[in-house]
Amino acid sequence: MSYCSFIATNYAMPEVETKAKTITVREAMELAIKPHELVPWEKMDPSAQIVVVENNEDLNELVIKKDAYYDVSEYTSYPFIYEVAFIYSELRAKQLLAYLEKNIREEQIVELWRVWIGHDENDLHIPYVNVNYEELSLNHLVQMYNPNHEKFKEQHCIVIERYNNQYDKEG
Structure with missing residues (x-):
């Protein structure tokens, strides 16, 4: 089983790309990037891939990319799927909230899923909240x-709906 978090929605949304860059050890040496004190560049394969960030704040950052690594079609029927990846911290949760607040438009429905892929197909009773x-x-x-x-669940879905302001006032 593998953990997956994704957005499913009825409208396209922007991606949030990583600030981390993948380069080779050779490129890091050419750019005069300082190696970790325990693993000098000379002890590494020059063609080995490494991840470089400008500062530690960019590690485990919020990344939202179109489509998902896993097939999530059994969870939703919405056409737009975005994988959501980050290591939890309150800062990252605030970034995700800001992203949702900025990018959910009127008449849009967004499902935010956190699931374990590989569960028995007949056991998809995932709790959700509207x-x-x-x-x-x-x-x-x-x-x-x-x-x-205390209210954390292994699997969960939040369904977020944004209605037309005129509809809200009338209905």
């Missing part, structure tokens, strides 16, 4: 991604 766009909060995301939170 949230109006205006009610979405950091607490929803903390509960979903922080394994130390």
Whole structure:
């Protein structure tokens, strides 16, 4: 089984690309990047790939990319799928909240999933909560991604709906 977090939605959304760059050891030496003190460049294969970030804050960052590594079609029928990857911290949860607040448009429905791929196909009873766009909060995301939170569930889905403002006033 593998963990997967993804967005499924009825409208296209922008991607959030990684700030980390993958380069070879040879390129790192040419760029005069300082190696880790325990592993000097000379002891590494010059063609080996390494990940370079400008600062440690960029490690485990929020990345949202079109499509998903795993087939998630059994979870949703929405046409736009985006894999969501990050290591949980409150900062990363705040970044995800800001991304959702900025990019969910009127009449859009967004499903934010956190699931284990490879569960028995007949055992897809994943708890979900419906949230109006205006009610979405950091607490929803903390509960979903922080394994130390008292309401954390191994698998979860948040369905976020944003309605036309005129509809909200009338209905």
